[in-house]
Amino acid sequence: MTLNQEKHILVTGFGGQGIIMAGDILGKAATIYDGKNATMTQNYGPEARGGACSSQVIISTGDILFPSVSEPQVLVCMSQEGYTKNIKSLRRGGTFIWDTDLVKTRKPDATWKTYHIPATRFAEELGNTMMANIVMLGFVAAVEGLVQIDALRKAVLESVPPNTKDNNAKAFDRGCEYGEAILKGRAKQEESRDQA
Amino acid sequence: MSVKKAAKKPPLHPMDALLRVDRLPHIWCPGCGIGSVFSTVMAAIQKSEEDLDQIAMVSGIGCTGRIAGYVKLDSYHTTHGRAIPFATGLKLAKPDTKILVVSGDGDLFAIGGNHIIHAARRNIDMTVICVNNFNYGMTGGQQAPSTPFGAKTTTTAEGSPEEPFNFSALAAACGAVYVARWTALHIRLLTNSITEAMNKRGFSFIEVLTPCPSSFGRRNRMRTGLDLLTFYHDRSVIMNDIDPKNASLNFENDLVVGRFVDIERPTFMDNYQAVKEHQIAPWPPPGRKTVEEAL
Amino acid sequence: MAGQAVMTGTYFMNGDHACCEGALAAGCRFFGGYPITPATEIAERMSRRLPECGGIYIQMEDELASIAAVLGASWGGVKAMTSTSGPGFSLMMENIGLGLCTETPCVICNVQRAGPSTGLPTLVAQGDMMQARWGSHGHYEVIALSPSSPQEMFDFTIQAFNLSEQYRLPVFVMADEVVGHMNERVIIPREEDIKIANRRKPSVSPAEFKPYQADPDGIAPMANCGDGYRIHVTGLTHDERGYPVMDDATQKQMTDRLIRKIKNNRHKIIQTENFYLDDAQIVVVAYGISARSARQAMHEARAKGISVGFIKLNTVWPFPEELIRSLAPRLKALIMPEINAGQMVLELERCAGGACPVELVSHFGGALIHPSSILDAITKVQKGKKKS
Numbered sequence: 001m002t003l004n005q006e007k008h009i010l011v012t013g014f015g016g017q018g019i020i021m022a023g024d025i026l027g028k029a030a031t032i033y034d035g036k037n038a039t040m041t042q043n044y045g046p047e048a049r050g051g052a053c054s055s056q057v058i059i060s061t062g063d064i065l066f067p068s069v070s071e072p073q074v075l076v077c078m079s080q081e082g083y084t085k086n087i088k089s090l091r092r093g094g095t096f097i098w099d100t101d102l103v104k105t106r107k108p109d110a111t112w113k114t115y116h117i118p119a120t121r122f123a124e125e126l127g128n129t130m131m132a133n134i135v136m137l138g139f140v141a142a143v144e145g146l147v148q149i150d151a152l153r154k155a156v157l158e159s160v161p162p163n164t165k166d167n168n169a170k171a172f173d174r175g176c177e178y179g180e181a182i183l184k185g186r187a188k189q190e191e192s193r194d195q196a
Numbered sequence: 197m198s199v200k201k202a203a204k205k206p207p208l209h210p211m212d213a214l215l216r217v218d219r220l221p222h223i224w225c226p227g228c229g230i231g232s233v234f235s236t237v238m239a240a241i242q243k244s245e246e247d248l249d250q251i252a253m254v255s256g257i258g259c260t261g262r263i264a265g266y267v268k269l270d271s272y273h274t275t276h277g278r279a280i281p282f283a284t285g286l287k288l289a290k291p292d293t294k295i296l297v298v299s300g301d302g303d304l305f306a307i308g309g310n311h312i313i314h315a316a317r318r319n320i321d322m323t324v325i326c327v328n329n330f331n332y333g334m335t336g337g338q339q340a341p342s343t344p345f346g347a348k349t350t351t352t353a354e355g356s357p358e359e360p361f362n363f364s365a366l367a368a369a370c371g372a373v374y375v376a377r378w379t380a381l382h383i384r385l386l387t388n389s390i391t392e393a394m395n396k397r398g399f400s401f402i403e404v405l406t407p408c409p410s411s412f413g414r415r416n417r418m419r420t421g422l423d424l425l426t427f428y429h430d431r432s433v434i435m436n437d438i439d440p441k442n443a444s445l446n447f448e449n450d451l452v453v454g455r456f457v458d459i460e461r462p463t464f465m466d467n468y469q470a471v472k473e474h475q476i477a478p479w480p481p482p483g484r485k486t487v488e489e490a491l
Numbered sequence: 492m493a494g495q496a497v498m499t500g501t502y503f504m505n506g507d508h509a510c511c512e513g514a515l516a517a518g519c520r521f522f523g524g525y526p527i528t529p530a531t532e533i534a535e536r537m538s539r540r541l542p543e544c545g546g547i548y549i550q551m552e553d554e555l556a557s558i559a560a561v562l563g564a565s566w567g568g569v570k571a572m573t574s575t576s577g578p579g580f581s582l583m584m585e586n587i588g589l590g591l592c593t594e595t596p597c598v599i600c601n602v603q604r605a606g607p608s609t610g611l612p613t614l615v616a617q618g619d620m621m622q623a624r625w626g627s628h629g630h631y632e633v634i635a636l637s638p639s640s641p642q643e644m645f646d647f648t649i650q651a652f653n654l655s656e657q658y659r660l661p662v663f664v665m666a667d668e669v670v671g672h673m674n675e676r677v678i679i680p681r682e683e684d685i686k687i688a689n690r691r692k693p694s695v696s697p698a699e700f701k702p703y704q705a706d707p708d709g710i711a712p713m714a715n716c717g718d719g720y721r722i723h724v725t726g727l728t729h730d731e732r733g734y735p736v737m738d739d740a741t742q743k744q745m746t747d748r749l750i751r752k753i754k755n756n757r758h759k760i761i762q763t764e765n766f767y768l769d770d771a772q773i774v775v776v777a778y779g780i781s782a783r784s785a786r787q788a789m790h791e792a793r794a795k796g797i798s799v800g801f802i803k804l805n806t807v808w809p810f811p812e813e814l815i816r817s818l819a820p821r822l823k824a825l826i827m828p829e830i831n832a833g834q835m836v837l838e839l840e841r842c843a844g845g846a847c848p849v850e851l852v853s854h855f856g857g858a859l860i861h862p863s864s865i866l867d868a869i870t871k872v873q874k875g876k877k878k879s
Contacts, residue, residue, distance in 0.1 A: 024674055028503035031676045038503065040674040044613060065787035066862050067673055216723065219734055249719045254563070265723055265735060270716045272566060273725035273735075275589050278559040281523075281551060285560030286716060288547045289521055289567025293717055311559075314552040464549075472542045 005061050007146055010072035010089070012054040012082025015044060018133035019078065023055025025137060025155045026146065030059045033151035039067040052081045059146055074144055076136060077103050078119070095144055099136065115143045115182060122174050126167060134160070134168050135175035142179025149176060214238045214248070216268050223262055227413075227421025229380035229406035233327050234263050236383055237298060240390035241269075251294045254283040256303035259334045259408075260327040263298045277308030280315045283322050291465055294394060295322040301342040302332045305361055309341070316370035316399045318464045323393040323400045326363060329408035337411030344447055348415040364440040367401035368457045374400035375440055375457035379428040380407060382453065389455060398463050405432075405451065496544045497682040504677040506644040506670040507532035507574075510600050511540055512677070513648030514572050516685050519598070520546030521571035523560035525553055525579060528612040529668040530602035533574035554579035558586040558599070565590075565597045566724065568715035570652055572598040576668075577606045577619055580626070587661050588627030589726045591749065594659035594703070594711065596690055598651045601663060602671040605830075605856030615668040616856030617779055618831040623663045624808050630746060632753035634760060635663035635808040637779040641675045647805065653688035654760065658752060659710060665807060667830070669780045669859060693720060702733040703745070709752030753809060762805040763814065767793070771800025772823045773872050776815070776839055778804035781828045781860050788828075788865035797873050807835060815842035824872040828852040828860045848872075 009026065013019040020042050027038035037060050044053040056069035075090045077083040077098040083105065090096055092111045100118040108114050119135040126135075134156055141152045153172055160168040209215070215238070224230050241251060248269060255264035257276035264271040270293075274282045279297050287295045297304075304312050304326050312324065331349050332338040338351040342363070346355040368375045374396045378386040386404060393400035407413060407424030418424045428451060435443065436454040443452040462470070470476050480487060496515045504512070510533050514522075522537040524530075534550065541548040547564070551557040557573045564571035575583065580601045590597060601623070605616035619626075623635045634654050636647040648664055655662040691712040693700050702722040705711045714720035727735035728742045753760065766789060768774065773792075777785035782803045792799040804811070819825065825843055827836040829851070836851045843849050852868045854860050 024503065027674050031503045032501060037676065038674075040503075041669055042672055064675075065783045065790075066859070067669065067675075067783065068859050068861075070861075216734075218732075249721065250717055252716050265725060268721055270566075270721050271723045272563070273723070273727065274559065274562075275585055275726055278555060278586060278589075281556035281559035282563035284549070284551075284556070285521065285523055285563025285565075285571065286567045287563075288549060288560075289564035289569035289571070290716055293567070310552050311556050314556070468542070468547070 006064065007059045007074065008069040008072045009057040009059070009074040009076070009146065010054055010069050010086055011057070011076040011078070012052070012086050013078030014081070015051045015053045017078055018130065019053050020044070020055045021159065022076075022133040022137055023057045025159050026057050026140075026152070027059070028159065029147045029152040029155035033154050034147045036061055036147070037064050039064045041067050041069075052079070052085065054082065054086070074140075074146065076140060078132065078136065080104065097136075097140060097143065099132065115139070115179070117175060117178050119175060122178070123171055126171050126174065128167065131168055131171040134171040138172040138175025138177075139179040140175075142176045143183060211235070211238045211242070214241060214268050216266055219266055222266055224259060225410040227407060227409040227424075228259070228333075229329070229404075229408070229421065229425070230260055230263065230327055232380045232383065233260075233298075233325070233386075233404050233406060234266065236387045237263070237296065237325065237390060238267070239387045240394060243387070243391055244394055246294060246394075250292060251296065252286060253296045253298060254279045254286065255297065256299040256308060258300040258303050258332065259329075260298060260300040261303060277303055277306070277311065279303065280308060280311040280322075280324065284315055284320050287320055287322055288465070291321075296394070297322055297324045299324075299326065300333070301326055301328040301330070301363065302340040305363060305366070306341045312367070313370040316367055316372045316401070319371055319373060319398045319461050321398055321463045321465065323390070323396070323402070324367075325390065326401065326403045327406045328363065328403050329406045329412055331408060331412040333408045333411040337408075337415060344445070347412075349412070350415075360445070362440065362444060363403045364401070364443055364456055368440045371399065371461065372401045372457060373398035373459050373461050374455075376401075376455040377403040377405070377440075377443065377453045379405040379425075379432050379451070379453060381425055381429055381432075385434075392455075392458075396458075398461055405445075405453070494543045497685065498679050499681050500679055502677045502679070503674050504641055505532065505672055505674045506638065506641040506666060507602065507672065508536050509641040509644040509677045510574065510648045510664065510666070510671075511536040512679055513645040514598065514652065515540060515544055516645075516679065516682070517570065517649040517652035518687055518689075519570045519572050519652060520544065521561065521564035521569045522546070522548045522573065523551050523557045523564065523571070524573045525551055525557050525575070527554075527576045527579045529604055529671050530574040530576045530579075530600065532671070533600060533602070554582035555586065558583040558590070561597045561599075562586060562590050562593070562595045565595045566716050568717070570596070570656070572600065572652075574600040574602065576602050576604045576612075578609065580619055580622060584622075584626045588629060588631075590661040591627065591631045591633070592629075592726050593724050594713070594749075595661065596655040596659050596713075597661045598648065598655055599661055599663050600648065601665055603665065603667040611857050613668065614857040615780065615859060616830045617665075617667055617781065618834070618856055620665060620807060620829070620831065620834040621837075623665055630750070632750050633663065633808050634658065634660065634753065634806065635665050636762075636805060637665045637807045638670055639779050639782040639803070640670065641673060641677045643805075644670060645677050645679065649685060649687075653686065656688045656690045657710070658756065658760070659690065659713060660753075663808075665779065667780050693718075697721065701731040703729060704731040705748060705752070709748060709755055757809045760806060761809055761811050763811050764803040764805065765800070766803075767798070767800040768802070768818065770798050772798045773826065773869055774800040774802060774818060774822055775826045775828070775865060775869070776802045776804065777828050778807050778835065781830060784860045784862045785828055785865055787862040788869060791862060791866050792869045797869060799869055804835075810835075810838045810842065812842045815839060816844065816846075819843040819846035822847040824848045824850055826850045826852060826865065826868050826872065828865050830854050830856050830860060
């Protein structure tokens with residue numbers, strides 16, 4: 001039971017992908033630019049690079065007391081291990097988002113909304129796989145609406161090194177546009193199904 | 197009450213201005229050489245004509261550590277082995293203060309060994325005076341990192357099975373900009389040396405071979421301070437400027453003393469300031485090939 | 492923001508970084524430390540922020556050296572701190588004793604991880620609470636605060652500096668891995684709105700000054716190095732002049748004052764946040780990160796109609812003995828959640844004095860205490876069931 005309208009988000013991947021940074025940016029967007037409260041906690045192993053890691057974000061309109069996320073409503077997977085370890089924790093009716101190329105999924109729960117994006121490939125196309133987390137944030141903003149897209153975009157630009165701002169803005173927009181396109185496509189499908 | 201009495205008495209000794217006369221008599225044994233070292237330190241301070249408010253003394257634990265309790269300066273008698281890191285904090289917080297660390301060989305090189313090597317490496321601007329009496333005197337004469345191979349102490353009754361450190365060589369290897377070794381007999385040379393060290397910017401180190409008849413001498417057939425001083429007198433040879441690696445304390449032949457190192461090197465604060473102002477060259481420096489070429 | 496000691500504004504910041512900003516806002520200008528998970532982020536940020544604020548950061552060779560350098564810097568007249576976690580805290584204990592004995596203001600932030608020994612370096616615990624109280628040898632009183640959020644890391648670090656300066660002793664900020672690594676909103680007020688306390692300086696001439704002669708409130712004015720007082724400072728038992736005196740009378744005089752200067756001022760030092768104590772039949776007492784779980788459990792229990800109150804210990808040492816003693820006789824139970832096998836609960840039990848049962852909700856470290864565990868304990872007490 002939670003006291004306020006809390007949204008629990010778990011972002012998983014491996015060290016070096018910017019998983020913690022993604023959680024930080026999401027929380028920053030909610031806290032600084034979207035008038036909400038947020039906490040971000042992290043789990044990481046002893047390895048500096050390559051080990052499994054996750055960031056847990058709670059976004060709420062009220063006070064957040066217990067900051068751990070054990071049963072997320074939104075699960076973002078950017079590694080196979082992150083998927084295998086955490087998929088069972090996703091709540092019924094939750095949203096499951098993954099990197100198309102990095103995660104092989106089994107049949108998802110019928111109650112989940114599911115979205116995937118080749119975030120790492122897009123980042124590579126834009127010149128740097130390190131921006132996969134930013135592509136993913138843009139995508140999450142578009143399909144899940146955890147925070148205002150503008151707020152998240154501002155938080156991204158505030159958090160990345162100044163000389164990478166332009167590229168990261170492109171990465172964010174790429175993810176965002178891809179998400180919006182998917183939503184449009186699905187809306188059309190539903191429309192045509194309704195008409196049929 | 198005794199405080200007031202002492203304060204009213206006219207100065208009895210030329211060093212009274214530097215002494216906490218109300219703390220006398222001191223704890224050192226008859227024949228101990230720490231008093232001589234203390235006198236040379238005070239003489240060097242007087243000679244320096246520094247503002248006494250701007251000199252601080254820091255010591256660790258042991259007989260020598262007690263010097264800080266008798267000197268009328270801002271003086272800090274810290275924990276065993278930690279005089280140098282305490283002095284490091286004090287110096288960096290108050291860079292204009294001259295810092296003297298006076299402590300024993302066990303305090304500085306056994307329990308505090310890690311600190312002296314790093315302070316020398318960083319070239320923290322301080323003068324460290326190590327009273328080396330070859331054992332832990334205060335606790336009754338146990339083996340120290342200076343105890344000569346074969347020497348008897350209460351914990352090496354049949355003779356020490358370990359090789360001792362060469363403190364001067366160690367300090368020099370770690371980056372000290374001034375290194376000297378004297379005995380407690382070399383009063384004038386030692387006093388000059390302390391003055392030089394105090395005027396040196398950076399980490400300066402002076403080792404003083406000092407008699408400890410009560411704990412060390414009597415177990416090694418030198419029962420009085422005079423026995424030990426005679427021993428030092430007969431065996432010490434002055435060899436200035438030699439590599440301290442070769443300045444061995446070879447008790448069969450020579451106890452090499454002298455001023456071994458006197459070099460210039462930027463201090464910690466010099467480099468801290470340079471880095472802060474981006475006044476240092478990028479690393480790695482250009483070699484025969486740049487990093488990119490090498491890769 | 493570069494160069495500003497007080498970074499007025501609103502941030503989404505982790506607790507370790509908020510600790511640094513609190514320290515800088517409090518006037519800290521010296522940090523001597525050694526990297527250790529999960530406190531490393533404090534050292535890292537200080538290494539960037541202190542030089543730009545005119546201070547000194549030095550990474551020492553170990554924690555023994557770190558705390559020694561901090562004490563030295565404090566005597567040099569500069570507010571100083573270090574940060575560490577369990578293993579480093581253990582190494583610091585001897586010189587924490589020197590700081591207590593010589594009455595040296597400074598701040599030590601312990602971002603706790605699970606022990607004993609190397610334990611779980613990256614995972615949360617609250618296992619050093621008794622070590623903070625009794626870890627150095629001999630008898631003394633300490634002040635320790637326990638933040639439960641990045642905002643409190645900022646606020647309590649300022650308070651820790653203020654208390655250390657006012658009462659002249661090393662003050663502990665007992666954080667933990669989750670608080671240290673958790674990001675949350677941190678509001679840094681305007682500089683003029685931050686209350687700062689500084690050590691009391693001598694008001695008499697060097698000839699009249701006795702470095703350990705206390706004012707009526709038990710606190711002795713402090714002469715920094717170079718102030719012209721030329722004092723002697725020692726970790727040996729000393730008299731008012733600061734001179735070593737090896738006898739039981741001086742030991743009594745010195746130790747008694749070290750204890751009384753904290754005990755007699757405890758009403759000014761102790762800070763708790765109390766919720767629903769008026770109608771509470773069951774009171775949960777918690778500190779640090781576990782206070783968040785406890786508060787949530789309290790809300791959930793009250794939503795079920797159970798009269799639960801909550802005491803959040805902002806200072807953990809000194810312990811609010813009088814508050815607990817006055818409450819216990821009318822309570823069904825006191826409950827304490829903590830991430831250890833039961834430490835502060837011993838103090839809670841002592842203060843309850845048998846007037847009501849005291850229940851421990853414990854976890855050995857590596858994870859937070861879930862509010863549901865506390866709620867279970869509340870429910871059991873409410874139903875009159877004995878804890879198994």
